[in-house]
Amino acid sequence: MDKVLEVEGLTKVFTLGSVISRVRITATDHVSFYIRPAEIFALAGESGCGKTTTARMILGFEEPTSGIIRHNGQVAARHEKVWFTRGIQAVFQDPFGTFNPLRTVDRYFFATVQNYGLAKSRRDAIDLIDQKLRAVGLSYAEFAGKYPSEFSGGQLQRVSIARALMTNPSLLIADEPVSMVDASLRMSIVNLFKELKEQFGVSVLYITHDLATAYYVCDRIAIMFRGHIVEMGPVEQVLTEPKHPYTRLLRESIPEADPDKRWASAIRLSDLEREEYLGQGCRFAGRCPEVADLCRRQLPADVVVDGVLVKCHRYGELAGHQPPP
Amino acid sequence: MRVLRDIARDYRFALSFCVLCLLLALAITSFFSPYDPTFWGTVPRDLKPSWSHPLGTNSKGQDVFWQATFAVRNSLTIAVIAGLVSRVIAVLVGMIAGYRRGFVDTALMFLTDTFLVIPLFLIMVLLAMLVREKMNLVTLGLLLAAFGWAWDARVIRAQILSLRERDFTQTAVLSGTGTLRLVLEEYMPFATPLVFSTLINNMSWAIGMEMTLAILGLVNMDIPTLGTTLQWAISYQAMLLGYWWWLLTPVVLSVLLFVALYWLSVSVSEYLDPRTRIQRVGAQ
Amino acid sequence: MGETILRTEHLQAYYVLDVYGTQKVVRAVDDVGLDIRENEVYGIAGESGCGKTTLLKALVAAIEPPLRLMGGKVFYRVRGQEVDVSSLDAEAKRRLRWEFVSYVPQGSMSVLNPVIRVKESFADFIESHTEGKGKREAFTMAQEHLAELGLPANILNAYPHQLSGGMRQRVTIALATLLKPRLIIGDEPTTALDVVVQRGVVQLLKDVQKKLQNTIVVVTHDMGVQANIADRVGIMYAGKIVEEAPTKTIFSAPLHPYTRYLINSLPRFGDKTPREGVPGSPPSLIDPPRGCLFHPRCPHALDVCTRELPGYTQVNAGHRVACWLVGEGRNG
Numbered sequence: 001m002d003k004v005l006e007v008e009g010l011t012k013v014f015t016l017g018s019v020i021s022r023v024r025i026t027a028t029d030h031v032s033f034y035i036r037p038a039e040i041f042a043l044a045g046e047s048g049c050g051k052t053t054t055a056r057m058i059l060g061f062e063e064p065t066s067g068i069i070r071h072n073g074q075v076a077a078r079h080e081k082v083w084f085t086r087g088i089q090a091v092f093q094d095p096f097g098t099f100n101p102l103r104t105v106d107r108y109f110f111a112t113v114q115n116y117g118l119a120k121s122r123r124d125a126i127d128l129i130d131q132k133l134r135a136v137g138l139s140y141a142e143f144a145g146k147y148p149s150e151f152s153g154g155q156l157q158r159v160s161i162a163r164a165l166m167t168n169p170s171l172l173i174a175d176e177p178v179s180m181v182d183a184s185l186r187m188s189i190v191n192l193f194k195e196l197k198e199q200f201g202v203s204v205l206y207i208t209h210d211l212a213t214a215y216y217v218c219d220r221i222a223i224m225f226r227g228h229i230v231e232m233g234p235v236e237q238v239l240t241e242p243k244h245p246y247t248r249l250l251r252e253s254i255p256e257a258d259p260d261k262r263w264a265s266a267i268r269l270s271d272l273e274r275e276e277y278l279g280q281g282c283r284f285a286g287r288c289p290e291v292a293d294l295c296r297r298q299l300p301a302d303v304v305v306d307g308v309l310v311k312c313h314r315y316g317e318l319a320g321h322q323p324p325p
Numbered sequence: 326m327r328v329l330r331d332i333a334r335d336y337r338f339a340l341s342f343c344v345l346c347l348l349l350a351l352a353i354t355s356f357f358s359p360y361d362p363t364f365w366g367t368v369p370r371d372l373k374p375s376w377s378h379p380l381g382t383n384s385k386g387q388d389v390f391w392q393a394t395f396a397v398r399n400s401l402t403i404a405v406i407a408g409l410v411s412r413v414i415a416v417l418v419g420m421i422a423g424y425r426r427g428f429v430d431t432a433l434m435f436l437t438d439t440f441l442v443i444p445l446f447l448i449m450v451l452l453a454m455l456v457r458e459k460m461n462l463v464t465l466g467l468l469l470a471a472f473g474w475a476w477d478a479r480v481i482r483a484q485i486l487s488l489r490e491r492d493f494t495q496t497a498v499l500s501g502t503g504t505l506r507l508v509l510e511e512y513m514p515f516a517t518p519l520v521f522s523t524l525i526n527n528m529s530w531a532i533g534m535e536m537t538l539a540i541l542g543l544v545n546m547d548i549p550t551l552g553t554t555l556q557w558a559i560s561y562q563a564m565l566l567g568y569w570w571w572l573l574t575p576v577v578l579s580v581l582l583f584v585a586l587y588w589l590s591v592s593v594s595e596y597l598d599p600r601t602r603i604q605r606v607g608a609q
Numbered sequence: 610m611g612e613t614i615l616r617t618e619h620l621q622a623y624y625v626l627d628v629y630g631t632q633k634v635v636r637a638v639d640d641v642g643l644d645i646r647e648n649e650v651y652g653i654a655g656e657s658g659c660g661k662t663t664l665l666k667a668l669v670a671a672i673e674p675p676l677r678l679m680g681g682k683v684f685y686r687v688r689g690q691e692v693d694v695s696s697l698d699a700e701a702k703r704r705l706r707w708e709f710v711s712y713v714p715q716g717s718m719s720v721l722n723p724v725i726r727v728k729e730s731f732a733d734f735i736e737s738h739t740e741g742k743g744k745r746e747a748f749t750m751a752q753e754h755l756a757e758l759g760l761p762a763n764i765l766n767a768y769p770h771q772l773s774g775g776m777r778q779r780v781t782i783a784l785a786t787l788l789k790p791r792l793i794i795g796d797e798p799t800t801a802l803d804v805v806v807q808r809g810v811v812q813l814l815k816d817v818q819k820k821l822q823n824t825i826v827v828v829t830h831d832m833g834v835q836a837n838i839a840d841r842v843g844i845m846y847a848g849k850i851v852e853e854a855p856t857k858t859i860f861s862a863p864l865h866p867y868t869r870y871l872i873n874s875l876p877r878f879g880d881k882t883p884r885e886g887v888p889g890s891p892p893s894l895i896d897p898p899r900g901c902l903f904h905p906r907c908p909h910a911l912d913v914c915t916r917e918l919p920g921y922t923q924v925n926a927g928h929r930v931a932c933w934l935v936g937e938g939r940n941g
Contacts, residue, residue: 046803047774061495089499097492102514108500115501152890153657163500182656183830184874188886209803212833216876216884239878253808255833257875259856262837263808 003073004171004203005058005088006034010067012053027053029227030067035171038201040193042214042235044250045224051207054224055173058205059090072170086116089164093176095156099148105159106144112166132162135200136192154185161192165202172196173205178213190217211254215239223247226283228299233308243310245288282313290314332596341588344581348397355394360387362395362549374570381570384561393574395549399462400532400582403550406466407531408524411473416520418478420508423485434482440475448472449534453543460545465538469531477523481516488512518597525590529583536579551579611647613686614792614824615668618642620681622667625674635894637663639848640681645826647791650818652839652856653828654871658891660848661828665796668826669712670694670702685709685792707738711785713778713795720781721769727780728765731787738788751787757820758783758813775806779813786817793817793825799834811838832875836860841927844868847892847902854928864930866907901933909934 010031016023028050035041043051056062058069060076069076071087092098099105109129112118119125130140136158148156157177164172174193178186190213196202208214214221215235222232223246231244242248253263282288285295294313302309303316310316333339360367366386374381380389422433452468453460485508488494497507532551538544539552546553555575558564563572619642624635637660645651655661663676672678683694687709694702706712714720721730731751735742742750752762760779769777778798785793795814799807815838818825827838835842836856843853844865852865863869870887889906892898898905904914913933921929 046805059495059499061498090495092492092495094492098496100493100497100511100514103511107510108496111497111502112500115503155890160496163496183832184656184871184887186886187874187876187884190876191883211804212876212878215878216881249805253804254878255804255807255811255831255837256877257832257836257860257872258877259836259860263812 002037003034003070004037004039005205006068006070006073007054007058008032008068008070010054010057010069011065012050012057012062013065026227028057031224031227031229033222033229033232035203035205037170037203038197039220040197040204040206040218042206042208042218042221043224044208044211044214044221046209048226049224050227051224052175055090055175055205055207059088059173086167087169088171088173089167089169090173090175091157091160091164091177094180095151095153095160096148098160099156101148104145104147105151105156106146108163109166112163116167118166128166129162132165133159135165135196136162137188138162153181154189157181157189158192161189161196165196165200168200169202171203171205173207175207176209177206179208179210186213187216193217211239211250223250228283228311229309230284230311231308237306237308243305243308243315244312245290245314246284249287282311292318294318332592335592335596337588338592338596341585341592344585345589348401348578348582348585351394352398352401355391355398358391358394360391362387362392363547371566371568380574381568383557383568383571384563384566385557389571389574392549392554393578396551396554396575397578397582399548399550400535400552400579402462403466403469403535404528404531406463407469407473408528410467410470411477411527412520412524414470414474415477415481415523416516418474419481420485420512420516422478423482424489424504424508430482434479437475437478440472441479445472449538450541450543453538457543457545462548465535465544466531469534473527473530477519477527480519480523484516484519485512488515518594521597522590522594525586525593529586529590532579532582551575551582555579613644614647615645615686615826616643616684616691617668618682618684620664620667620683621679622663622672622676623679624663624676627675633895636848636897637676637894638667641848641850643843643850645824647824648818648822649840650815650825650827650838652835652842653826653845654830654832654835654842655828655845656830656891658847658894659845660894661845662796664845665712665794665826665828669706669710669794670697687791707734707785707790708788709790710792710794711788711790713782713785713793713798715797715800720784721777723769726766726768727772731765731784734784734787754787755783758786758816773806775802775809778802778806778810782810782813782817786821789821789823791821791823793823795825795827795829797829798827800829800831807834814838832860832871844871847897848894849902849931851903851932852928852930854924858928864924864928864935865903865932866909866934867903901931 010028012027014025014027016025031050031054033041043054045051053062057064099108106129110125113125113128119128126140133140133143138155138158143159151159161172161177178189181189193204193206194217197204206214206218218235220233221235221238222229223238223244224230225246231238231242231247238247239251242251255263280299281297282295282300285291288295292313294317298313300311300313300316302311304310305315333342364387368378368382368386368388370382370384370386372378372382378388378390380393382388383392418433418437422430449468449472456464488511493511494507497511502510535544535550536552536555539546539550539556540559542556544550544553546556555572558568558572558575561571563569619640620638621636621640622638624637626633626635639660641664653661653664666672666676667678667683670683678695685692685694685705687705694705697705721727728748728751732744732747735747735750748765751765755762755765758779760783764772764776764780772780782798793814798814799810802810811834814825814827827835829835839856841853841855842859843850844859844867845851846867852859852863852868859868860872863872867887870885874884874886876884887906892902892905900916901907901910901914901919904910907914911933919931919933921931922935923929924935
């Protein structure tokens with residue numbers, strides 16, 4: 001099977017503290033997943049679960065402690081960034097931070113054209129830029145010579161997506177692309193990702209903590225918690241019939257815009273994050289409503305149930321399943 | 326130009342700009358001086374200001390006005406050399422250390438800290454004593470430059486460190502921009518106000534330092550500068566003898582110069598400050 | 610719902626900016642009239658640039674240049690008496706703050722001093738607003754308060770950066786409710802948080818309101834949160850309140866086209882039908898369009914909408930809309 005991106009056993013350990021007291025925080029722990037061509041894959045979880053670290057490692061901004069990243073079947077070498085960024089591009093959370101506030105936005109586009117040799121003359125470059133802008137619903141005329149502050153948040157995020165499309169990437173990494181955009185404008189940008197997938201065959205790694213938009217636009221989803229993928233599968237199944245207790249908690253916590261569907265029960269929140277990171281067994285054991293003694297001692301293995309990957313003892317050893325070899 | 330019109334609203338800029346233009350004009354008239362500034366006794370001594378000698382003459386037999394023109398010119402030359410050379414060093418060191426991090430950063434910062442910690446004044450006095458004979462404007466300028474870059478290198482490095490973490494750095498990298506172009510194009514607009522204001526401050530410092538060294542007699546006393554003319558006036562007891570025109574001239578000129586430079590630096594760096602710039606951007 | 614506790618009349622607050630000779634006036638809050646009752650949760654919903662943060666600043670009487678109160682008044686009902694807030698002096702305002710009205714801002718890190726422990730933040734606070742409490746007493750007071758709210762006592766010894774984002778926000782709420790204020794104003798209290806933490810924070814706010822029987826004004830653009838916490842919602846657009854109704858009504862039968870768009874644009878689970886966002890972009894508050902400010906983006910704009918500003922139509926008790934499509938606009 002063709003895989004645009006494959007990540008195997010990706011681990012990143014951060015060491016904090018001074019010579020006297022060192023703490024090792026495992027931001028991502030043996031994360032493995034793959035993305036097919038023309039597929040929107042969501043990586044979802046709370047802030048601090050490791051999803052942004054994963055994205056940074058895939059883009060090459062962070063060195064993995066261990067693990068392999070394969071792009072179109074090839075392993076990326078440490079210094080081959082230019083080749084790499086042609087095929088993978090990124091869209092960031094804050095559109096106003098994505099561009100230098102003191103310089104015009106079109107400069108980045110022209111720089112991309114020049115650095116990747118995408119056009120021979122300025123005329124051709126403008127045509128290419130205009131083409132990409134139209135794909136996101138804007139035009140060159142209303143964009144040329146403007147500074148970031150002259151655009152609205154939604155518009156600027158579209159511009160950011162257009163810039164990412166300049167090199168015809170096969171994979172777009174979108175890190176919380178709509179969380180800073182107004183609620184009513186979110187759908188138009190989320191719809192845009194769908195169109196890009198259908199029209200241009202671009203795959204998207206959609207990183208978010210907003211499951212509602214993930215449900216709406218993604219094909220497959222992986223739920224992350226404290227550096228582990230706890231559930232992964234087709235989005236329909238994972239979000240309408242969540243198996244892992246954490247996924248169930250997430251699903252229930254999404255506020256629905258319907259006063260009749262208010263949250264029923266009370267929940268416990270974690271107090272000090274560090275304790276959860278340094279745990280031995282399942283990281284969710286401190287808050288899990290179905291926790292067993294085994295959970296605190298041993299990290300669960302991945303089990304496949306109904307086509308969905310789950311990392312939970314309730315589906316593994318406690319259910320009598322043997323972990324896959 | 327729109328820029329000049331905008332910034333001229335600030336009275337500090339307007340005044341300081343005028344004063345500096347005047348001083349510059351004064352410096353340029355030195356090229357038309359009828360007297361060679363290094364000769365003594367070219368005119369009668371100790372004359373009060375009059376039409377033929379607008380600022381009088383001094384006890385060495387030199388016309389104070391024409392001496393002053395050379396003084397301003399030479400002081401400014403020293404200041405410009407010191408300021409520009411030290412800026413270049415500070416920017417290079419700060420930007421390379423800030424962007425590269427790692428070993429390069431540690432090494433450069435060690436060098437910078439060394440220069441920061443050395444008792445500047447003592448070393449300069451020592452060096453000045455050693456090279457006094459061969460000291461001319463350029464060597465003095467370079468000497469001052471060698472000691473004026475360390476602080477600003479650290480300031481620029483701090484700015485670069487914070488800019489490095491911003492998202493637009495990643496955008497530039499993803500657009501394929503190489504390190505040097507990235508640092509110059511993306512970070513310079515933020516660093517420019519810093520560089521400019523520290524340039525002016527450095528120039529002020531250089532002038533002041535030169536004057537200090539002159540009072541101590543550690544520079545070539547034949548070359549007229551603000552410092553040396555002041556020192557000659559002091560050593561000839563101008564104040565006691567009542568030759569006020571001789572003493573006041575360098576004093577007034579240097580005060581004007583310092584205040585003008587300070588106001589210029591403050592008003593321009595406010596104008597260039599990214600926070601107020603962002604407000605103005607797009608208003609056209 | 611009881612008596613009115615916070616009332617505004619024709620509130621106008623503009624930013625007057627002077628940037629190198631050009632003067633720009635941003636009409637952030639333009640003629641806003643609110644009537645907020647005791648023992649209710651009132652939500653103000655609107656997107657970025659609609660003026661809600663400015664409205665909050667006016668409500669807590671924190672108006673400072675370049676923001677100016679151009680017109681209108683803000684009234685509190687303190688101990689049965691109606692007080693015109695804008696007429697109070699600085700000392701009187703200071704006494705009102707935290708004891709009568711308290712403020713929960715968006716970024717919790719900016720409220721807690723990052724270099725001192727949480728218990729010292731509490732102590733600082735208690736000392737400056739009550740008399741004669743020693744450090745020991747202040748500490749006990751803080752502990753009791755946290756226990757009441759269901760928060761663990763060990764966080765008092767921590768530094769803010771050691772707490773998770775959600776916990777920090779809840780500590781900020783604990784600080785804000787320490788002196789049992791009658792009015793709590795929250796500015797996007799859950800925006801930077803993820804869903805699970807958001808749920809915990811909203812839960813806390815609801816518990817607090819139930820216990821103290823006071824009023825909470827929550828400003829957020831997240832309609833899901835409004836649905837979960839608010840009793841009544843006011844929709845704000847371009848500096849004005851365009852619709853106000855009980856929560857159930859706003860979600861089931863919105864009348865203003867903007868409200869409709871806002872609600873329909875939210876994705877719902879189990880429903881993958883394409884959802885539309887609001888077309889166009891928010892109007893400039895420096896140079897607003899004539900007539901109804903929404904008309905450039907409104908699919909149903911009439912001729913009158915481009916010329917005259919609609920007044921409020923009282924659809925029924927508790928539901929008012931400012932729209933020419935809904936009856937003849939009447940002011941009041």
